[in-house]
Structures are given as C-alpha cells and as structure tokens.
Amino acid sequence: MKLSEYAKKMGVSYRTAWNYFKQGKLNAYQTHTRTIIVKEDVCPSDKKVAIYCRVSSSENKNNLEFQKNRLLDYCTAEGYKVSKVVTEVGSGVNDTRQQWLPLLQDRSSSLIIVEHKDRITRFGFHAYKA
Numbered sequence: 001m002k003l004s005e006y007a008k009k010m011g012v013s014y015r016t017a018w019n020y021f022k023q024g025k026l027n028a029y030q031t032h033t034r035t036i037i038v039k040e041d042v043c044p045s046d047k048k049v050a051i052y053c054r055v056s057s058s059e060n061k062n063n064l065e066f067q068k069n070r071l072l073d074y075c076t077a078e079g080y081k082v083s084k085v086v087t088e089v090g091s092g093v094n095d096t097r098q099q100w101l102p103l104l105q106d107r108s109s110s111l112i113i114v115e116h117k118d119r120i121t122r123f124g125f126h127a128y129k130a
Contacts, residue, residue, distance in 0.1 A: 047119070
C-alpha cells in the first residue's frame with residue numbers, strides 16, 4: 001500500500017509515516033518514481049493492544065506523558081492499533097492497583113504494552129507471560 005494509505009490506516013500524519021520510513025522503522029521501499037510502498041504485513045488490522053504507563057509517585061507524574069508518547073510511537077511503528085491507554089500513579093509493590101487489575105481482565109486487547117517490566121510490578125515477574 002502507498003505510504004499515504006498506511007498513514008491514514010494507522011491514524012498518523014503523512015509526515016510521521018514518512019519519518020518512520022526514513023528512520024527505517026517500516027518494512028517499505030521506494031519505487032523509481034519515488035512512491036513509497038509499505039508492505040502489507042506491517043499493518044495487522046486485528047492486533048489491538050492496550051498501553052499501560054505507571055509512575056510510582058505524584059512527583060514523577062509529568063513522566064507519564066513522556067512514557068505514553070514513547071509507547072504510542074512504538075505501537076505505531078510496529079503497526080499495532082492502540083485500543084486503550086491506561087496511566088496510573090501508584091507503587092509497583094502494590095499489585096492491586098485500581099487501573100491495573102481491570103486492564104488485566106479486559107479481553108478486548110490482545111496485548112498489553114509496557115515500557116519496562118518494572119512498570120507492571122517490582123517483584124514476581126514470573127507470574128506474567130512476556
């Protein structure tokens with residue numbers, strides 16, 4: 001598909017999609033007429049993901065936005081459709097956080113994307129499948 005179609009399908013601007021192409025983040029090529037073609041396997045339309053962002057204290061609350069933007073960029077580059085974005089302020093030691101448990105029980109997303117495993121929990125990583 002053309003880069004413009006890819007951008008529309010992924011919900012990003014053409015310029016953002018072009019930047020992804022230039023950075024080598026897309027499985028795409030440029031024809032002799034300079035048209036950029038994105039290979040279809042980059043856009044799995046049925047792969048919906050949730051993004052989970054957490055900071056441990058309100059002092060770090062401004063880092064939530066940076067964390068969210070990095071994860072959104074990653075999902076766009078990977079071709080994932082983000083169905084839900086969950087942000088939370090709470091300790092990683094507490095595994096009964098108000099936003100985390102409902103997200104685990106929500107079956108509408110096939111994956112939960114986190115920036116680092118310590119965003120899920122401080123201990124007991126073995127309980128979660130990577």
